[in-house]
Amino acid sequence: MTFWGKYRGDDGKEARGDDHTRGKHEHHPHVPRESPKSMWVPLVVLAILATVGGFVGISTALTGGKEVGGKLNIVTWLSPVIWNPSTKAFGAETEVAPVAEPRRPVVLLNVLGPAGSGLPYGDTGFNLAHAVESKLGSETATEWVFIIISLIVAGIGIGLGLLFYVKDTRWADVWAARLAPLYRASFNKYWIDEFYGWAVTRRTMDLARGVFQFDSKIVDGGVNGSAWLTRLSSKITGGTDKYFVDGLVNAIANFVVRLMSPIVRAAQTGLTANYALVMVIGLLLAVAFYLVKIF
């Protein structure tokens, strides 16, 4: 490809409108370099494909109504997946006998079929090619219409390119100034990236922050809260057990000890003779009891 336009590389002079005096410079200008392999090889592949790519679908207008190329023809290839409103089936009309039925009014973008029709797509969906064809009444004429439209569009583009970059390179700047707002919008890609960045990316990030806060504070907070509640109730139970239940046991024990200790202490004389006396009394009582039981 040849580029006829003004050299836009930053060589330090161009911007100031000086003559081309490259080579005499002391500092190194930005000399255009060949791109690395990783860039140009894919581009070459794409260029080759772009050159021959058109042959996958030669218009029937040029071949006298025949679809050349068989399976390689994109139309034949895609035919089974294209919804044909006139036959209410997938595929080209030639494969299914056309159904004679009056067309309904054109409705834009009727994606799903009417309820209950059982069809994936409606038969009322708008199809530009079919609309034109039904007006013109000829498939060849339809094809020509679209061929001519696309050639005109391409021609306009090429013409504008020649005007701006070959005929008079100042025109680009002049028109950029005249259509300043449009130029700026186009230059900034209509701020679509910025819009997405603000409306989608930033908001999703906010949502992510919110979700995590919710997760750690509310959801996990609930989990930790239930753990806290368990510990609290165990503390209460433990306290109750220690001071009330066990306290009662101890209190009774204390009471009993207080009550009984003088008596019991009195018995703890430490004299063997006393103990022996008690033993003998006990023995006598036991024998007496035994005798009473017998008689």
Added chain:
Amino acid sequence: MFTNNILSIVTWLPALGAILILGLFRKEQNDLIKKFATGWLVLDFVASLWLLGYDRGIGGMQFLEDHQWIPAIGARYQMGADGVSVLLLVLTTFLGVLAALSSWKYIAKREKEYYILLLLLQAFVLGVFSSMDLFLFYLFFEVSLVPMYFLIGIWGGENRLYAAIKFFLYTLVGSVVMLLGILKMYFLTQDTALAAKVTQATLNLLAGNAKASAMVATTLQQAAQNGTGNFSILYMQAIGSALPMGTLQVLLFLAFALGFAIKVPMFPFHTWLPDAHVEAPTAGSVVLAGVLLKLGTYGFYRFNLPMFPKASADESYFFSGTNHQFGVRSVMIFLAIVSIIYGALAAMYFVVKKDGDVKKLVAYSSVSSMGIVMLGLFALNPNGINGAVMQMVSHGVYSGALFLLVGIIYERRHTRKVSEFGGLSHVMPGYAAVFLAMAMTAIGLPMLAVFISEFLAMRGAFEANPVWAGWAGLGIILNAGYMLWLYQRMFFGEIENEKNKLLPDLSVREWAYMLPLVIMSLWIGIYPGPFLRYIEKPVNAVVRQLRPNYPIPGQPASAPAPTRAERK
């Protein structure tokens, strides 16, 4: 001998290895211990490959083993595996080897105990997947918590005790509720009125082949002789499906569902997971994400769906108005979808945040992935359930791999903060390549494992209700968002942190445990046919059990499929 007891061999081999380590080695023989443990797990993996001989043409439960165990309560030692179990068993032994291999350097204290616990964990998890007796299943299901508790509690990070106790208690709460359900099911097996409703056709469908049917018959006969109930999973599935739809069926469903939902984990029962993952050592995370989470989804597949088919398909139990209705399945689907999106957003927080933790990101992304599994399961059609099972396997591969990768960088830098990295692809190209492959797998790039499973699960969900698939799609976009951000922040750009300038690339040992995972991801992504053939028959049987009239391809349906309008 070998073929008749293959499931027992695969299950108990790691436990034997643990005992051998206990007896054969002294504490100081660290090098020998880790090599022995890894070699032993390789042996178990090789043994488990025998299971791939599962007869896919017959289907149903195979490799059956049946022995009397506790006659007083009718509990038996019954082992068996269907295609789904086979895949999960092999995944477990496969990840076990990699987990051991990844621990060689990472674990620097009490190595003997570490490898013993790792081997025991393997044994118990394998036991869960091969039990055909609910009592045995529950035993393995519960005891598998113990080694994991110690793995996190001893070799974990700073906050390890909190995480270990949370993990243990949280899962215990769920499984104790499940135990109540199990007890009720046990008493139902003694309900003669209910038993009269169980048809042989249902039993044959659930068992899948004549041998498994015969095993159920033996169990019933023995139980009748002893005058006990029984814990046969197949029989309980039949009993559960004979149970009329009503409060009891729903309560039983919920009792089992709570136990498994915590394990999966589903929103809002997931908060133990990020803590456990962040604190666990790398190998612990690998087994946790790769295998332990599947205990939950496997539970849904094995118990909730076939045992309570009416509750599983119910959409009007809780609320049934003229325009809206709400049932058990609606709850499950709702929680699954919330998990998918919520998990993805919570994961995203760790790239949005300045000093996010990579491991926590991967942990939350697991919540999202497991949500896809649940959505696929409750789509209640072959595509959905196939996708769910494949997602279990793919998630095991990619999340295991991501945790290993995080472990590799943690070993080198002792930090997991995203902000500490950047430009790593310059110094660690091999690491960057493997990480890319796994991040792309996680996103669900075509030709990689997750694509297949997510595609199938979403196709199933779409068939059930396009809106569900739409929500799942949103979650997948969010997944792609944070994974790409993460990759960009860690690997692209210039190296700004001095500490990263001299990082060594993957060592031979690291390649040895990363490469198999990359290969598995590619294999499943490019040619999932062999895997799907293992699960085809069992999954179709579950669908048949859930929806007797569903037109399964290649099988005659007794009635046409309900259309969208009819289902509403």
